[in-house]
Amino acid sequence: MTNLYLISGFLGAGKTTLIQKLLKEHFSGSKTALIENDFGEISIDAAILRSGSVKVREINSGCICCSLSGDFTKALEELLCELKPENVLIEPSGVGELSDIEKSCRSPKIASLAVIRQKITVVDVQRCHMYLENFGEFFEDQIHCADTVILSHLTQSPETICSAEHLVRTLNPHVRILSTPLTELTAEKILGTSASNETDCCTHHHGCTPEHCTCGSRAEDAFQTVTVHTKHEFTKKELEACFAELEVQSSQVLRAKGIVRGKRKFFELQYVPKSLEIKNCKAEGSAICIIGRNLPAEKFREIFCGE
Ligand SMILES: Nc1nc2c(ncn2[C@@H]2O[C@H](COP(=O)(O)OP(=O)(O)OP(=O)(O)O)[C@@H](O)[C@H]2O)c(=O)[nH]1
Structure with missing residues (x-):
């Protein structure tokens, strides 16, 4: 079974920075692949990450689980069958909904090949209140479905960190929150306790299945x-x-x-x-x-x- 790690977070939160750290400090000696989805015509993240040694498969435009749901599941299945990697890291676009990616990863074809080990969401403490106010539906879902939230952009006062923690706790009372700067966190600490359980953690349903998803149009409209x-x-x-x-x-x-x-x-x-x-x-x-x-x-x- 391949281990899947889902790394989500709103635009610019620090997903790619976290992935670079994990690849360097934890996954470097293992057969690890990365699926990247940039919201845009070209994938800057894929270009940056490819300059390392990791195998990157990119899916551009829209959200991997939505308008391109078939493509995402297919890309993941192909990757699992062809490469048989030990680990796959999946970085949805900043406006991807974690619940949808999770559903795709739990679809029967994928579930027979791979298992979700961790769903991590990176939250920018400086901008999280603004994002919740203006882009609640994307932002809430990413926090609500996470096993672990890593707080980023921690240069502000402790009050900002506390209020971000409070916001995260309100949206997901049971989530593990890491509020140490990323540079001081070890990969083991980040990945260590697999809080992911096999029950469907997500109670947020918007009527989409991976095959018939309408979220892509939401992201593209917004x-x-x-x-x-x-x-x-x-x-x-x-x-x-x-x-x-x-x-x-x-x-x-x-x-x-x-x-x-x-x-x-x-x-x-x-x-x-x-x-x-x-x-x-x-x-x-x-x-x-x-x-x-x-x-x-x-x-x-x-x-x-x-x-
Ligand atoms: N000060 C500070 N900057 C950070 C932190 N995390 C990321 N950054 C910076 O924020 C910018 C965006 O980081 P990325 O890791 O590319 O963010 P992302 O979530 O992958 O962005 P998108 O995928 O484009 O939504 C970069 O300039 C990072 O160096 C952090 O904890 N503190």
């Missing part, structure tokens, strides 16, 4: 993505100025990420509201994916010298 392809060679300063302008043009950007060209190198861009990270990057790329509502696509193309 969120818009704009992908800007750009061959421009940026400096860090220029990129900072571009994102400052992006915030002027739209207050409804929830997430942006991309890989763009710099002078003789590539930059990985990670943006969540009010925070931009620019890192040197091994993977090559020339696109930025922006997620939010009522996005001015043309303005964004102008800002990033898009094609």
